[in-house]
Amino acid sequence: MPAPLLEMRDIGKSFPGVRALDGVTLQLYAGEVLALVGENGAGKSTLMKILSGAQPADRGSILIDGREVHITGPRDAERLGIGMIYQEFNLVPALDAIENITLGDEPCSGIFLDRKKAAEEASAILAELGITIPVDVEVSRLSVAQQQMIEIAKALRKHARIIVMDEPTATLTENEIEKLFALIKQLTSTGVGVVYISHRLEELPRIADRITVMRDGRAIETRKIADFPPEDVIRAMVGRTLEAHFPDLPPVKADAPVVLSVRNLVRHPAVNDISFDVRAGEILGLAGLVGAGRTETLRAIAAADVPQSGEVDIRGHRLAAHSPRDSIRAGVAFITEDRKTQGLILGMTVRENITLAHLDEFVNREFLIDRAKETAVASKYIAELRIRTPSDEQLVRNLSGGTQQKVVLAKWLVANASVFLFDEPTRGIDIGSKSEIYHLMIELLQRGATIVMVSSELPEVLGMSHRILVIREGRIAAEFSRDQATPDKIIAIATGTVAA
Amino acid sequence: MAAFRQPQGDTEVKTVLTEAAEQARVRQTRMYWLRIALAIAALLVIVILVNWAAGGSFLEPSNLIRVLRQITYQAILAFGQTFVIITAGIDLSVGSLVSLTGVAMALFANAVPFHGFALILATLLFGVAVGAACGFINAIPVVRLNLPPFITTLAMMLMAVGLSYKLCHGRPVALQSTDFSHIGYGLFLGGLFDRLHLPGIPVVVIWMIVIAIVASVLLMRTRFGRYVFALGGNEEAARLAGIPVARVKTLVYVISGTCAAIAGFLLMANFSSGSPNTATGDELLESIAAVVVGGTSLMGGRGSIVGTFFGALLIGVLYNVMNLLGIESYTQKIVLGAVILLAVVLDELRKRYLART
Incomplete structure (x- = not known):
């Protein structure tokens, strides 16, 4: 088996009073979709923040193509080909798709922006992805699904090979979800690896290759999707028995109004x-x-x-x-x-x-x-x-x-x-x-x-x-x-x- | 509340303070006293140096009273502005409102058949009504549409001064009655002070002091004042705590307009005329500077009338001292600007210090 595209080894992170990550290890292979699931607070977001350079880890290492890398800020992550698609998009609402896709690395001729070249580059990426969206209207006037496509195009223009999507389907219609999944399949066919965070367990068999379950700051279990029925996923997510520090609830009186x-x-x-x-x-x-x-x-x-x-x-x-x-x-x-x-x-x-x-x-x-x-x-x-x-x-x-x-x-x-x-x-x-x-x-x-x-x-x-x-x-x-x-x-x- | 566990005594509660809170408290108290001591020491040194440089004329009672007299109008504007700024707003229209209310009151006083106290009272009430109404109009788009007060009061600034010039066709309106002269440039208990060989205190200074006391009590001791701070500190939390946010916000602009009207009234009395070009220069910005230099945060939630008074006093003293030292007026502006910048930079550093601890 080839070296994983991305490997996070023994990642630990503590906040005052909370151990958010307690030695998480996971691998992402080129061309696959890895679903990351877990209850709220299991540590998924923190893990991804570390990957994107938004927060430093306390310990552990990150390897890309088998080589250790050091991510100290968002710029590093971008350079290493890591693209994040958050639930709240990072688009500038008043700019159009072309301007957003080329933001931060605008084609220029001399000191002036080269609008024509920018349009060509943006269109090329969108065409490659088979996306048709209006490129010259403010993105704030586009649908959530269209904005998401622009985010993906923006990540690809920066040569992202590892794309993290946080709850991408949360606000999409069924039709839009179909299109997104088709797009993800196309991405993976070109060797991109996708980390797919979702609470919607029922949609995972349609898109994911493997599932990693996180709980209490640990990666509890990873299996191929075919060997991981929803009941097992839920059991792994919940895992623990109820903690006993809750006081006894007084019963509600029978005649309570x-x-x-x-x-x-x-x-x-x-x-x-x-x-x-x-x-x-x-x-x-x-x-x-x-x-x-x-x-x-x-x-x-x-x-x-x-x-x-x-x-x-x-x-x-x-x-x-x-x-x-x-x-x-x-x-x-x-x-x-x-x-x-x-x-x-x-x-x-x-x-x-x-x-x-x-x-x-x-x-x-x-x-x-x-x-x-x-x-x-x-x-x-x-x-x-x-x-x-x-x-x-x-x-x-x-x-x-x-x-x-x-x-x-x-x-x-x-x-x-x-x-x-x-x-x-x-x-x-x-x-x-x-x-x-x-x-x-x-x-x-x-x-x-x-x-x-x-x-x-x-x-x-x-x-x-x-x-x-x-x-x-x-x-x-x-x-x-x-x-x-x-x-x-x-x-x-x-x-x-x-x-x- | 009897169902709650009875505490085992206050002492226990007090001994279980978290260490961090205790440290923060100690540090805060220490910082507080350090700041006060430093401020007093610096002030003393500056006053003595200045007095020496000015050949002893700074500390003369007549000069000190001159300073108070000079800051009166700005200070009154700044008191109203303080309420607005504590809610994280701003009122750019106050200078123009001084002009508008001054002209309007002069026209009113010349038109009504009253004399003496009735004339004074009616004119003042009329001016206050105009100022308060303009403040109310300022507040409507801020409260209803959540528009930034910067732009709504900027619009009012232009409209009010335009209206002021239009009302009087660009010429000052001379007061026909002399009933306002005592307020405008009379001395408070002049005879008594004279007999004691003391310089008299101008009546306008007494007005300023009274307004300062009323404003301070309103801000620090009433429910409305508490709501002003709450609103500026955290508008959403204030709303969720049931505070009538719209009403409080409206009222602060009304108060600011009212203060502008009172300043307009005193200036009109002082000039014996309502002049459209009164207070349309640096007055607005200096009143804002007085508020900020006085420790009121432009981000809202923090400030005091006493602080604003000292802010206005600082600016007045600076001007006065520079005059005594024979510094030319262009340089005076540079120095004043630098002092204001220093004040806001210190405010920012203080905030960062707080955020860190």
Whole structure:
């Protein structure tokens, strides 16, 4: 067998508190499509970032054609013939296809751009690929599929021999997917190797030659596609038994009233038709792939994005919210996925963040903010939630992720929230703080709160939900009680391998 | 909240601070005091040097009061601008609004049959209404369409000054009443200060101080002020926390327009006329410079009225000192520009330092 086109050996990478890659080894041969699959957080993206020079590895080596190479930046990767096609394209929207394809290496005559030569070169590549797209209109006016073709052409013009595609079919129609697959086949016939990252297991037999499954920062298993049935792939992806650090969920009382009722919620393009009820003292888990519409569902309920149609009732009262302000008044707390950009004002103090959503309560008769009352309330929550901060005057910027999350929770408790929408409640939080957040969620339940939780960590969904909805393409694909749910079932439905 | 675990005492909570947070706190406090000490020392050295170079005339009370008098109008514009800039916006129309409101108020005062206090109050309210309305118009496209305030207030700048010239056919409108003279160039409690052999404080300076106090309380102590900071710090997080973003944003431009109107009022009173070419020169940019030099970040989320006051004071002192030292006016501009550049460079370095820690 010839030397692999690309070999990554024993790649390791750690971030503060997380071991993202723990000795990954994989090979890509010329002319093949290697599918890279794994749950969110398995390490696929980090591995590809290392290959593209966006991040340095802590250890390990990369070999191309059997020779070790050193990739210290995107330029190196480009020179070595590595082309990345990300989900978010790196095209300049206001330039046309010719200008984008030749960007960074424009043909020139003297000091002037040689538009004619650029057009010839771009057309030649597109013709070679059998692509017909309008080359002289702004790429922002082209379809996603057409933009993707331009990305591929751009990579080929830089003589890419290794092309990494991250979820290339996520936003394509079936017809466009056919064309993409035909294009990939043509690429591989010329000796290009393709690393194909996808969550859509059902499409892999149509395109991939081999599958490598990643889990917890390791390459767990690699097999030829014919010897790797979907059940085995899913088993390899999930692998572990549930970790036992979840607290016991108190059962939902038999007579607990429905608090949050969602009917036929629509918010294009991500939320297509979502209905569910959640009762007091219940945690409803929303599982699904990234982009399935889970976060968007929470945003629509909280009126962070106002839904186009559908109803949200809270304790039987219709919530016709036009802004988050309205939903907050109705007792809804939206604990966003990204604390730093959506949940907190980093340059403000713990005190100021805690009181922000309910400042009315702290305004005295002279229309001034009662600082002493603010401090008293902030100190009370700092103690009760065990917020690890030197004082209530600390800037939240300086706190750890778990501590910041508690500040967010304190803010919503001050605002008298009773319906908590958690989006990835423990993302980027260390293990110790995770379990504290779980306990806080249970304490919220004991106060009669109602919780809807989106999580991409399957163990978290399974361990911290009374019921689980699997969302796929903006609709509810399946519902499981806590006892019925297994990781295999959820992944199978979320990835579309089986119908519900 | 009784269902929550009771803490085992505050001491425990305080002893479990993460090490990083504690270090950051110590470093912050140390940096803070170091900065203040350095600033005071540098200021003292500069003042003594300058006073010596100017033959002792800088520290004379009459000169210090002159400085305050000179910065009054710019400072008032800068107070309004501070609100806008803390929301990460900008208001380029304030200079033109001074011109427009000045002319409009002079025309108004000459047309209405009031006298004395009623005339003064009616004229001021009319001017404030005009300024506030222009600020409101500034805010509409910013709030509704998310257009950059740079361009919407630039458009207002052109329209307002054009309208100002059109209203008065390009000629200053002389005030027929002399009721405004005490505000314009009178002294506050002049008799009392005279008897104590002290130079009197101009009434306009008192206006500036009162506005500074009101603006500072509004910004630092009210819910609205807190929302201004939240909005500038992180607009999306502020919106998701239920803050009425559109209302707060609108209000900051209204406040800026109002401050422009008050400055226009005082200038009109000072000149005894409403002149279209008032404050259409460097005033706008110097007011922005005062805000930025005063520590308010153009990226939003950080700033203070007190800082802005000192920013305006710094610019005023610089001009004053350069005048005392006999530095020609062209050179003065170069020095002023260099000082402003230095201020923003320091702001950027500070931000990078924060990002690193």
